[in-house]
Amino acid sequence: MARYGCQVYAFDPSMDMDHHNHSPGNVHFYNWGLGSRDEYEHHFNWTIHSLSSIYKKLSVRHGRRIIDYLKIDVEYSEWIALPDIIASGMLSNVRQLSMEVHLDKLLSLEQHFA
Numbered sequence: 001m002a003r004y005g006c007q008v009y010a011f012d013p014s015m016d017m018d019h020h021n022h023s024p025g026n027v028h029f030y031n032w033g034l035g036s037r038d039e040y041e042h043h044f045n046w047t048i049h050s051l052s053s054i055y056k057k058l059s060v061r062h063g064r065r066i067i068d069y070l071k072i073d074v075e076y077s078e079w080i081a082l083p084d085i086i087a088s089g090m091l092s093n094v095r096q097l098s099m100e101v102h103l104d105k106l107l108s109l110e111q112h113f114a
Contacts, residue, residue, distance in 0.1 A: 001069070002022075002026050002027045005026065006026065006068070006069075007026050007028070007062070008026060008027045008028065009028050009030065009058065010027065010028070010029045010030070011029075011030045011031075011032045011033065011034060011054070012029075012031065012033070013031050013032060013033040013041075013044070013046035013047060013048070014033075014044070014046070015031065016031075017029065017031055018031060019031060030054075031047065032047050032048065032049050032054065033046050033047065033048040033049070033074065033077070034048070034049065034050075034051060034054070034072060034074050034077065034081050035048040035049065035050060035074075035077055035080060035081055035084075036050055036080040036081055036083070036084035037050050037084070038050060038053050050081075050084050050085075050088065051070075051081065051084070051085050051088070051090045052084075052085075052088040052089075052090045055067075055090060055093065066093055066094075066095060067093055067094045067095065068095050068096065069095065069096045069098070070094045070096070070097050070098070071098045071099070072097070072098070072099040072100065073099070073100040075102060076102045076104075078099055078100070078101055078102070079112055079113075082099070
């Protein structure tokens, strides 16, 4: 996406890296995780934000833009992040959503929604 001139925002608290921009400058990295609310995860030493909070934080620097493509891979946290994204109205700011969904083989699909 960056090679096509798109502004790319990457988030991953597990990499233990500070916020930074990649060269040529259109890839922006933040050491935040995606969840359903703003919190600090003490066990992993991670900062977690809701999508609406991330959007507000970045709009100060980058403006209130439509997210053309949102890819989510948050290792089981999609089950808490997606309902918040929908409830907060943030989905209306996303043109296309791609999400890796993780299922616990011991649970039914209904149990994942509970």
